[in-house]
Each structure stands twice: as C-alpha cells, then as structure tokens.
Amino acid sequence: MKWPEHGGQPATMKQLFQLDKEKTILDFSANLNPLGPPxxxxxxxxxxxxxxxRYPDPSYSRSIASLAYHERVGEGEVLLTNGGAEAIFLAAKYFEGKKAxxxxxxxxxxxxxxxxxxxxxxxxxxxxxxxxxxxFDLxxxxxxxxxxxxxCRPNNPTGTVVPEKQIRALLDxxxxxxxxxxxxxAFVDFVPDLSLSALVASYPNLLLLRSLTKMYTIPGIRLGYMMGNNxxxxxxxxxxxxxxxxxxxDAIVPKLLEDKRFVDRTKLWLQEQSQKVRSSIASMGFYVSPSRANFYLLQDSQHPQQTDELFRYLFHHGVLARHTHNFKGLDGNFLRLAIRSEEENGYLVSALQKWRIVT
Ligand SMILES: Cc1ncc(COP(=O)(O)O)c(C=O)c1O
Incomplete structure (x- = not known):
C-alpha cells in the first residue's frame, strides 16, 4: 500500500481504506491546535x-518588525517565509552540495x-x-x-526535546x-520557555525555523519565518x-503575535490534556513517547507487531492516526497521535479500550 507522506488527509485515507466518504472521522493525524484558529x-x-x-510589501516590513519585537531579535535577524516548509528548503539551499x-x-x-x-x-x-x-557523544x-x-525541537514525531545545554555544546x-x-x-510555541531565539545573537552558526501553522491552525495560509545571524x-x-x-x-502576522491570550489558553489546554490522555493510554499497557509537544508516539506494548492492525481498527472506529511508515527508524511500528479536545481524547481512549478487549 502507498501510504500518504503527510498527516491531515482524511479524505485520501478514506479512499485508501474504502471507508464511506460520509463517515465521521476525528483527525488525530495532523498536529494542529484544536482551539484555533483564533x-x-x-x-x-x-x-x-x-x-x-495589491502586491505585498516585498520587504514585509510590518511583519518583520512585529516578529523581531516579539522574539527580541534584530529586524535583520528575521526572514518571513511561506510556511515552515519554505524555511526548511531555504536553509537546505544554503548548504547545497555539502554534508548534513x-x-x-x-x-x-x-x-x-x-x-x-x-x-x-x-x-x-x-x-x-x-x-x-x-x-549526544555520537x-x-x-x-x-x-x-x-x-x-527538530520538540521533535516531530516523538515530541521529545534536546536539552538546551546540549544544543549550546553542539553550537560551541x-x-x-x-x-x-x-x-x-515549528512546535516550540506549545511549550513554555523553550525557544532558542535568545541564542541567535551569540551563535552565527545557529538557524531557527518557525511555523505559525500549528499554533494558530492556519495550514492553508502558509506562514513561517526563520531567525539567524544578520x-x-x-x-x-x-x-x-x-x-x-x-x-x-503578511497582513495577519502582527495581530496573531499580539494575541497572547490565545497562546496562553493553548498552553494551559495542552498541559491539562496531555497529562490526562497520555496517562490514561499508558495505564492500558500502551507505550507513549516522553513528549512535551501536542502529539506523541504510541505503540501497543502487548502487541507491538500489530500497529497496522491497530491503525485500521482505530480508523474504522472513527479515529485517524498518523502512520509512521515513512519515519526512518519507526518503519510503521508506532502511531503518532495529536492531542485534541477533552471530548475527542476521551473518544480515542474508549476506542483503545475496545481494541484492548478484542486483542
Ligand atoms: C517539524 C515541522 N516543521 C515544519 C513543518 C511545516 O510547517 P508549515 O505547514 O508551516 O510549512 C511541519 C509540518 O508538519 C513540521 O511538522
């Protein structure tokens, strides 16, 4: 089977698994903020x-000024991009033909x-x-x-975070x-006090990539930025x-950044729901990755070889997880699940309980 490369494609997945187009599906496969958009x-x-x-301002000066203010970096240290995706490709372009x-x-x-x-x-x-x-040593x-x-920090798909001390040592x-x-x-906004933006001034060899997509639930508009030495x-x-x-x-960047209440509300939601859903699932004998982000990896510890079956079971019960067939080292043996609203997380937990009964 040809699995799609990215999450967030319920219609494609329904076709692939021959599910009724009209069937209600809760999408846990994309890591978007369920409280958004504002x-x-x-x-x-x-x-x-x-x-x-009108053409946009080619220097995007209002957006850049608000990003620089918000991140406490110089305006010359920020570049607005067409989503985090463009930031990744621009970063790679800089190292064309080299070694990574x-x-x-x-x-x-x-x-x-x-x-x-x-x-x-x-x-x-x-x-x-x-x-x-x-x-680290390796x-x-x-x-x-x-x-x-x-x-990637927090890392997609594990949700794990490399300690800042190790990052500083790598930069040195x-x-x-x-x-x-x-x-x-891309997911740093979900975790309090995690960004490395304060290091931009001291490390000319640091490049930070950001996305506004996940926090504000705006994948369709394509907004991101990067920060680094001037x-x-x-x-x-x-x-x-x-x-x-x-x-x-370009028009919405300053207003998005000013809406601190929305971000604070999101962090609070995540703190509560992450703890609740992850501990419920772990208590049923599933492995849950030590994630600090708004998603986590899951594997049935009692049936680690049956991840595809679990995926299929959940999907037929109205829950779309993200497969991990194209994540190197995971090779389909885990599922990635987003943290959603309390009600949706509860639905997921009950679907996993049913799976536990049938397996
Ligand atoms: C780690 C990471 N970086 C960047 C992106 C791309 O973000 P955007 O949608 O803003 O291009 C994604 C999207 O899934 C992501 O998971």
Whole structure:
C-alpha cells in the first residue's frame, strides 16, 4: 500500500481504506491546535479583501518588525517565509552540495530538502529504548565532519526535546569547524520557555525555523519565518522567490503575535490534556513517547507487531492516526497521535479500550 507522506488527509485515507466518504472521522493525524484558529481571524481576513488587488510589501516590513519585537531579535535577524516548509528548503539551499547530519526519526522534509540540493546526508538514530534521547557523544563526534546538523525541537514525531545545554555544546563545537545547527522550532510555541531565539545573537552558526501553522491552525495560509545571524539571513533573503508570502498572510502576522491570550489558553489546554490522555493510554499497557509537544508516539506494548492492525481498527472506529511508515527508524511500528479536545481524547481512549478487549 502507498501510504500518504503527510498527516491531515482524511479524505485520501478514506479512499485508501474504502471507508464511506460520509463517515465521521476525528483527525488525530495532523498536529494542529484544536482551539484555533483564533475567533477574530475570519473577520480580519474578510476585511483584508482589498489586499488581493495589491502586491505585498516585498520587504514585509510590518511583519518583520512585529516578529523581531516579539522574539527580541534584530529586524535583520528575521526572514518571513511561506510556511515552515519554505524555511526548511531555504536553509537546505544554503548548504547545497555539502554534508548534513539528520537525527531520525524526524520530519521527512529535511531529508527531502537535502536531496533536492544534493546534500550528502548521514542519519543518527534516536532509539525508543532510550526514550528517543539524543545520543549526544555520537553527535558531537560526527559534527566536525559535517557542514550542518538538522534537528527538530520538540521533535516531530516523538515530541521529545534536546536539552538546551546540549544544543549550546553542539553550537560551541560547531563554531570550531564552521558547522551549523539548524533547529526546527515549528512546535516550540506549545511549550513554555523553550525557544532558542535568545541564542541567535551569540551563535552565527545557529538557524531557527518557525511555523505559525500549528499554533494558530492556519495550514492553508502558509506562514513561517526563520531567525539567524544578520549575514546569513541576508544571504537567504537573496535566494527567496520575490513575494513568496501572500498579502493575506503578511497582513495577519502582527495581530496573531499580539494575541497572547490565545497562546496562553493553548498552553494551559495542552498541559491539562496531555497529562490526562497520555496517562490514561499508558495505564492500558500502551507505550507513549516522553513528549512535551501536542502529539506523541504510541505503540501497543502487548502487541507491538500489530500497529497496522491497530491503525485500521482505530480508523474504522472513527479515529485517524498518523502512520509512521515513512519515519526512518519507526518503519510503521508506532502511531503518532495529536492531542485534541477533552471530548475527542476521551473518544480515542474508549476506542483503545475496545481494541484492548478484542486483542
Ligand atoms: C517539524 C515541522 N516543521 C515544519 C513543518 C511545516 O510547517 P508549515 O505547514 O508551516 O510549512 C511541519 C509540518 O508538519 C513540521 O511538522
């Protein structure tokens, strides 16, 4: 079977598994904030209709100013991008033809972007038996042979977080051999005090990638940004396609960043629901990854070989999980599940209880 490369595609999955098009499905396969988008956004976008008739400001100066203010970095240290995806490909472009280290399992687009830009990659495995923790000594050892290390923090799909102390040590080591560390912080907004943006000023070899997609539930508008040393950002800006970010997206950045109540509410929801759903599931004999993000990996510890069957069972019971067939090192042996509303999480728990009874 050809599994789709990304989550969030219930219609495609229904076709693939020959489920009725009308069947109600709860989508746990995309890691979007269930509280979003913020209520005011619809009106705001409707009010922006006239933006359609003008080119966006090519320097996106209002958005850049608000991002710099919000992140406490210089305006020259920020680049607005067409989603986190463009940020990944721009970062890879900078290392065209060079050598990269990738920690696996992780988001598949780093490897795709590296392939696209003829970057030779070496994978280092994060192992389930080690709680998917960074094999720090091995990475330090390999770092000097490489031009760049790609890592995701919190990591998709494990939800695990490399400690800041280790990141600093990698950056210090990287400075000796001009090796960069690219940290994808697409999910960082969900976790209090986790961002590395304060390190941008001290480390010219650090590049941070961000996405506004997940927190604000706006995958359709395509908004992201990157932060790094001024020289690096200027080089990347010169590579970017002109008007890469549309006028609607540009118009909403300042308002999104000002809505701190929405972000705080989200963090509170996550703290409560993450704890609740993960402990309910673990208590039924399932492995749950030590995630700090709004998703986690799951495996039936009693039937670790039956992950595809579990996927199918859940789907037929109205729950769409994210398969892990295209995550290196997971090879389909885990499912990734988003943390959703209390009601939806409860529905998932009851579906897993039923599975436990039948297996
Ligand atoms: C880790 C990570 N980075 C980046 C992205 C891409 O984000 P965007 O939708 O903003 O392009 C995703 C999307 O799933 C992701 O999981």
């Amino acid at each position: 209520e005011w956004l619809k009106k705001e976008l409707n009010g922006q209709y006239e933006s359609l008739t 280290l990738i920690l696996q399992p992780t988001f598949v687009e780093y490897a795709r972007a590296c392939k696209h830009y003829h970057i030779e990659t070496e994978d280092i495995g994060l192992l389930p038996q080690d709680g998917f923790a960074l094999p 990475v330090m050892e390999k770092l000097h042979e490489k031009d760049v290390l790609f890592l 080591e990287g400075l000796k051999t001009n090796t960069y560390v690219v940290v994808d912080e 020289r690096l950002i200027n080089i990347l800006k010169a590579e970017q396609i002109p008007w890469s970010i549309n006028a609607y997206a």
